[in-house]
Amino acid sequence: MDIYLRGVEAGYLALGSSPVTATSEQPQPDSLLAIANFDPLTRNVAADPVIRSHNQVILRTPAGVLLAPTDHGGVLQLAPTPQVTGPRIGFEVLRIVKVEGQKGEPIQPGDRVVFRFVPAGDNPVPTWMSAAGGVVSFRSDLEFPGPAEFFQLLLPLDLADLLLDYDDLANELAGQVILNAPALPGGHIVHMESPDAPDLFQPADLLADEQRTSFGIELAEPFARITPCQPRTLTLRATLLATGTALEEQVILEGDRAHFLMMKVEAARRATSPLPMVKSKNFEVEAVLRLDPDDRRMARLPLPLPVTLSADSPLIMNLVQQGRAVDHDTPIRFTFSVQQPAEEAPVTCGVIRASFPLGGRQRQAQFAVKISHKGILLDPR
DSSP, rough: OOEEETTTOHHHHHHHSSOOEEEESSSSSTEEEEEEEETTTTTTEEEEEBBTOEEEEEEOOOTTOOEEEEEEEEEEEEEEEETSSSOOOOTTEEEEEEEEHHHHHHHOOOOOOEEEOSSSSSSOEEEEEEGGGOEEEEEEESOOOGGGGGGEEEEOOOEEEEEEEEEEEEEEEEEEEESSSSSOTTTTEEEEHHHHHHTTTEEEEEOOOSSEEEEOOOOOGGGGGGGGTBBBEEEEEEEEETTTTTTEEEEEEEESSOOTTEEEEEEEOOOOOOTTTOOOSEEEEEEEEEEEETOOOOGGGSSEOOOOEEEOOOSSEEEEOOOOOSSOOEEEEEEEEEOOOTTSSOOEEEEEEEEEEEEEEEEEEEEEEEEETTTTEESSS
């Protein structure tokens, strides 16, 4: 059975060093080990996989190397023994005991256990496995084990899913790491990076624990230059440090967006030409900015919301705003003009910006205006 062992007063065992240490607050890539019952008759792994209190057991690395008490300067310390081919009583075999448990009681994930080791030889002195000082050793000076000798047996877990979306209220990315089981004590380090947009998101580590699996990402300065006319795709890769499992999720970024606000064209008419025989290529547009009536987050907005409209695109001319604040029943009406492109011309795109205070920051939400010879599309979604 694959497990983690965590010293109750220390940390997770790490097998990458010799002797084995127990200092990490979270599981590491080398924290995984295997435990199995020992059968003294066959001198090998027992057929019964259920670990019970007072059973003789062996510990191994994922590669099958036995872990055993080894002499390090006169002190027995737990270490891999790659030269050993099979478990032996008095060398690699330990006895596991459930703290406050009965003999023969099954040991469950999360239980606290102690390990007793009796070395081979004449008049051997029993020892208790201990994580005192961060190194896993075997102490012969204890009649009874204390908290430093308590270990918690835990089952490993992994990433199950990664969720990612753009939060238009905060103007940042919002995500959630989903594990396939409740987080273990100390939590789990999840490394975050973007393989296709490193300029927008710098690598970072998230500690996912029982209280926190959700996260927010405030994007770097280049995000302010993204518009709905020139969106970008960001891929977020999340890697669980202990297992190496990586998941990816993509989100399309359109810059600062405020989906709780809507822009709609109410009327568009061709402007009057100064020359009677020539049709004007300009169109005058009447539009409205209002709150999305179907958005249930309105209670979180400081209404009425003062908004200032502007357009720095040469495609959008003569923008005139008629109201200064938007509320449930009070939209902001505005007008602007555009020039109709030629029939063979591609669709062009400009941006109207809405400036307003929200969450202690001044927002610059963007609304696309797409123009073709067939007409105008305002705030497409």
